[in-house]
Amino acid sequence: MSIFEYNGSALVAMVGKNxxxxxxxxxxxxQLQTIATDFQRISKVHDRLFIGLSGLATDAQTLHxxxxxxxxxxxxxxxxxxxxxxxxxxxxxxxYEKRFGPYFCQPVIAGLSDGDKPFICTTDSIGAKELAKxxxxxxxxxxxxxxxxxxxxxxxxxxxxxxxxxxxxLLASVDRDCLSGWGGHIYVVTPTEVKECTLxxxxx
Amino acid sequence: xKLDTTGLESALPLFGANCQMVDGFTAAxxxxxxxxxxxDGFQKEAIQMVKPAKGTTxxxxxxxxxxxxxxxxxxxxxxxxxxxxxxxxxxINPYMLGTMAGGAADCQFWHRNLGIKCRLHELANKRxxxxxxxxxxxxNILYSYRGMGLSVGTMIAGWDETGPGLYYVDSEGGRLKxxxxxxxxxxxxxxxxxxxxxxYDMSIEEAAELARRAIYHATFRDGASGGVASxxxxxxxxxxxxxxxxxxxxxxxxxxxxxxxxxxxxVEVSAA
Numbered sequence: 278m279s280i281f282e283y284n285g286s287a288l289v290a291m292v293g294k295n296x297x298x299x300x301x302x303x304x305x306x307x308q309l310q311t312i313a314t315d316f317q318r319i320s321k322v323h324d325r326l327f328i329g330l331s332g333l334a335t336d337a338q339t340l341h342x343x344x345x346x347x348x349x350x351x352x353x354x355x356x357x358x359x360x361x362x363x364x365x366x367x368x369x370x371x372x373y374e375k376r377f378g379p380y381f382c383q384p385v386i387a388g389l390s391d392g393d394k395p396f397i398c399t400t401d402s403i404g405a406k407e408l409a410k411x412x413x414x415x416x417x418x419x420x421x422x423x424x425x426x427x428x429x430x431x432x433x434x435x436x437x438x439x440x441x442x443x444x445x446x447l448l449a450s451v452d453r454d455c456l457s458g459w460g461g462h463i464y465v466v467t468p469t470e471v472k473e474c475t476l477x478x479x480x481x
Numbered sequence: 482x483k484l485d486t487t488g489l490e491s492a493l494p495l496f497g498a499n500c501q502m503v504d505g506f507t508a509a510x511x512x513x514x515x516x517x518x519x520x521d522g523f524q525k526e527a528i529q530m531v532k533p534a535k536g537t538t539x540x541x542x543x544x545x546x547x548x549x550x551x552x553x554x555x556x557x558x559x560x561x562x563x564x565x566x567x568x569x570x571x572x573i574n575p576y577m578l579g580t581m582a583g584g585a586a587d588c589q590f591w592h593r594n595l596g597i598k599c600r601l602h603e604l605a606n607k608r609x610x611x612x613x614x615x616x617x618x619x620x621n622i623l624y625s626y627r628g629m630g631l632s633v634g635t636m637i638a639g640w641d642e643t644g645p646g647l648y649y650v651d652s653e654g655g656r657l658k659x660x661x662x663x664x665x666x667x668x669x670x671x672x673x674x675x676x677x678x679x680x681y682d683m684s685i686e687e688a689a690e691l692a693r694r695a696i697y698h699a700t701f702r703d704g705a706s707g708g709v710a711s712x713x714x715x716x717x718x719x720x721x722x723x724x725x726x727x728x729x730x731x732x733x734x735x736x737x738x739x740x741x742x743x744x745x746x747x748v749e750v751s752a753a
Contacts, residue, residue: 282560285704309536309666309704417560453562455536455555455704470747477738479729481555481700481707 278308280381281402285456286318286331287418289426289447290387290397292411293439297395299327299387300447300463300476302418305334306456314459314480322348323358324471326388327464328368331416332402333381340380343371361388361396365406372404379403383415393468418457421450440465440474448478536705538667539569539580540675540695541636541647543660545682547716548638548645550578551692553667553700553728554708556585565708574599576719577615577639582664583632583652591633595619612639612646616656624654634664640715667699667706674698685714689723697735700728 287302305316319329320341328344330337347367351359359367365386372380379402390396399413400406407413411430414422425446434442444463451458461476517523539552552569555562569581571592579595581588598618602610610618616637623633633652640646649657649664661679663671674695683691689712696710710731712723 278560285560306704311702311704452565454560455557455562455707456560477733479707480732481553481728 281332281383282417282456283308284332284334285454286334286416287422287447287451287454287457288318288329288331288383288385288415289422289443289450290329290385290399290413291426291430291439291443291446292395292397292409294433294435295393295395296436296439296465296467297387297389297397298436298439298443298463298465299329299385299397300443300461301329301331302416302447302451302457302478303460303462303475304457309455311459317462319462319464320345321471322364322388323352325466325468326359326361326364326386327466328364329385329387329415331383331385336380336382340371340382340384344368347371361386361390361398364388365396365398365400365408369400369404369406372400372402376403385413385415387466389466389468416457418450418454421453422446425450436465436467436472440472444474444476448476452479535583535632535634535665536703537569537582537665538663538671538696538699538703538706539582539636539665540661540663540668540671540692541580541638542662542675542679542688542692543645543647544680544688546685546688547640547714548578548647549688549692550580550636550638550713550715550720551696552580552711553696553706554711555700555706557705562707567708568711570711570713572720573615573637573639576609576641576715577612577637578713578715578720580636580638580664582634587631587633587652588635591619591622591631592635594622595637609641611641611643612637612648613641613658615639616646616648616650620650620654620656623650623652626652627654636662636664638715640717640719645715663695663699665699665706667696667703670699670702671695685723689714693724693726693731694735697728697731701732 285306290299299319301318303314305313319327321327368384385399387397397413398408399415412426429442429446447461459480460478463474465472536557541550554567556564556567571579573579573596579592599610599615631652635650637648649662678691692712693710700707709725710728711725713720714723
């Protein structure tokens with residue numbers, strides 16, 4: 278198995294009407310053995326920006342710490358939060374710095390930018406940004422996630438419908454992947470609130 | 482006993498013989514070389530192609546009331562789950578079961594072949610074949626294919642005149658008799674539960690629950706095991722399927738979801 282499949286992960290972000298949702302699985306494994314079933318892959322950068330990191334867990338943790346550091350410095354200097362587009366460029370630059378010895382991660386960035394417009398983006402492990410209007414996926418269950426999201430996505434969904442759709446897409450996809458699953462974590466973010474839910478899934 | 486002198490015969494006749502008699506033997510003995518780039522390593526490559534496929538959990542143990550056999554039902558190809566509903570317990574005949582671990586095609590084919598041989602033995606000898614005999618038949622067949630890339634890790638469980646019998650047979654040619662076995666990538670986890678909960682004098686329900694729990698724990702920890710935990714019992718009158726529980730539901734039966742304390746609750750803010 279490749280280094281990207283060492284720990285196993287599934288990440289997906291989807292756009293709705295003035296809102297977005299980002300979801301991940303909860304498994305941390307060492308190849309086929311499951312070590313933890315409550316691993317946090319998505320973290321909050323600020324109230325309107327979330328980042329999820331799939332791939333090798335140790336690189337995800339290090340990259341997360343470096344990004345938090347850079348964002349805090351930005352907040353001190355500019356006295357405001359970073360816009361999602363800017364943050365995506367920051368992630369891309371940090372990853373390309375390690376072009377010839379990369380972080381084995383695939384980040385998914387999701388945030389609300391100016392005018393409460395939802396913004397989602399993913400990059401590959403060396404920083405190539407992929408902006409999408411509907412959904413982005415990452416992780417070992419990525420191929421299954423593409424299929425499930427493509428089938429279930431509708432434009433301009435309200436937060437409740439978006440939550441249902443994304444949860445079903447995530448659970449259906451991880452049920453076809455040995456290396457991810459064991460529950461799910463989902464954040465639904467609107468301009469006024471952030472809803473965090475844990476999903477009950479198959480534990481095999 | 483007739484002596485086996487095939488090794489002493491030479492391919493070419495020493496004295497002049499009629500051409501018709503030696504047709505097919507005139508050429509020097511030769512064997513076909515496989516057309517491959519890597520003559521020394523191609524067999525190992527063939528084995529490696531099939532080898533990672535032992536992603537499964539199967540177990541069997543002997544107890545007072547017979548033999549309990551259990552398995553999961555997931556088939557995986559690398560990281561992809563190709564099926565959650567594979568039958569891994571193969572019914573060789575009404576009183577003998579075989580478990581599947583390794584290459585699915587290999588296990589299915591050779592178990593069916595074993596079933597045929599057992600039936601022929603019954604017809605020729607007017608009595609059922611013993612578990613010892615059946616496992617020896619399979620082990621000898623697999624030994625003759627040793628090194629050719631078959632991947633079979635099976636347990637033969639049955640009830641014959643001497644009582645319950647359980648043998649482990651694999652594609653390396655190994656054959657072991659024992660009271661408890663677990664085979665597959667999830668076997669370490671299943672052994673943990675099985676070994677700590679095992680007693681010889683359990684009832685059928687207790688043994689079935691032990692087997693089910695062992696398979697459930699293996700599916701929880703092992704990524705390559707999952708789906709449905711099937712449990713079979715082999716008694717003096719043959720085998721009977723006891724249960725086939727979805728392990729996703731078993732988890733919430735063993736560990737029900739309890740409401741947790743609320744950490745942060747939103748309240749309506751009165752307008753200023």
